[in-house]
Amino acid sequence: MEANQILELIKNRFPDTIEEVVPSFDGQVGILVKKEKLYQVAKFLKEEPGLTFNYLADLSGVDFLGKKERRFEVVYNLYSLEHKHRFRLKVSLYEDESVDSVVGLWKSADWHERETFDLYGIVFNNHPNLTRLMMPEDYDEGYPLRKDFPLTYKYQEPFFTYDKERVLKSLEPVKED
């Protein structure tokens, strides 16, 4: 099915849910839905006979710090094994907001959501085990993929002096802008 037809089906079923339609490269279409309705829309996409998006290809977060009013987006790239079409579902969040987990629909969302939580700090409600995945469990320096997390630490050049305190101070990492 063409992306536009899928869009029409969702529009008819959920009239006030779609906040924005995001056309993109290669004829792909994504929709931004209200976060309260995300689980319902996802369930509809999975179970509607003409759509059957039974394959969650990918789930990821994006950080739009300073670019958009609502900072985070969670992106669900869906695929249908029967009909061989793709579709993209998105939800937009403020920094302190959370979104429903889709583990109940697609099991592989488990690690994807844990990874997104780990690297962006986005909380997924009703996730069975939302802990850090890639970073160590006791890591407390923030969320690495956020745009305000520095890519590198700049180390000051150690210099020679007999003052031990000054040498130690010069070795402390300084965050780069």
Next chain:
Amino acid sequence: MTELNLDMEQERDILPESNIMTINMGPQHPSTHGVLRLIVDIEGETVVNVKPVVGYLHTGFEKLAEDKIYNQVIPLTDRMDYMSSHSYNMGYVIALEKMLEIAPPARAEYIRVVVAELQRIANHLLWLGTHALDIGAMTVLFLAFKEREKITEFFERICGARLTFNYMRVGGVNLDIGKPILDDIHAFTQSFVKELDTLETLLSQNRIWLQRTKGVGVVTKDQAIDWQLSGPMGRASGLNYDLRRDQPYGVYDQLDFEVALGVNGDSYDRYTVRMKEMRESSKLIKQAIEKMPEGPFIIDDPRFKMPGHKDRMLNIENLAHLFVLTAKGYPIKPGEIYSATEAPKGELGFYIVSDGTGKPYRIKFRTPSFVNLQILPDMSRGHLLADLVTLIGTVDITLGDLDR
């Protein structure tokens, strides 16, 4: 699902009578193929639950990619799955070509098929050798590596590198393949099939091999769909899903090949599927070499093509193009794409968000190992601890691919 993610204490409360022991496997265990760590609950010798702990090789490629221009990300994709670098290069440049709306010349498309399918054979041979070694058949390792070495030598002749190639470019490939190399590869595809027969006589009817793999780690088709398995993992369970055929990219729709499928979804089926795939790959290589037209191997567009040495020394504009390409790259208009290709291990997806500059705003690598490994707890419950080694091997993970 909820059972799977209970922590160890809760699990003990549920089974108070039983005698469960928790042991640690990895991250330095030789049969975990890298730095995978498993926390295994066993009762006697039977596995009750497995909890994979990943992230020991977390490299931060996604963060790093946001600070690099698009071309500089190609070497990063090499290093994700270092067993199938060509396929990862190809997946990434195909995503970029869709965003830039350009198409590579026909010769480049066929060259891509040749190297990508050679890479698939190399990946499966390495898998076969190490998997058989895990189970206890040592001869297979040497025979498989003997063949893999030939492929590695082809790669060395094609692009100068043996493991991380950085060969694909936006709009084509880096270097042309000469006729002598193509002839040698063509001859290899014929001799290789005979070598595969030898390998199969060692394993397919081998009693030990059958006992260790038949009925071990059965994944039904419904489970495979539920867990979004892809590649040989899914196809062995009868999940008829191959992106080369279902959403063809490059020239795969002009080539003739079959998709290998399994029936039972056990470790033995995954072995047969991979063996079949190697045969199909050698068929594909043969066809691609025979159909390969003459012509340019990279698009003739100064926006993307790095000018050669002679060009930039004789022409000031070419020199300017070189500076711009190296320092700033090419801008891509704002938008986003999800592009997927069939890597040897499964579906390899790139979700790229562009903000109109020469650097990607966000890249998410959807790697097959990451998704495929999630089924390990479900697959291994009820099996012996010794079978866990078989099961890790049969998923075919690369830790660089898993942790990124």
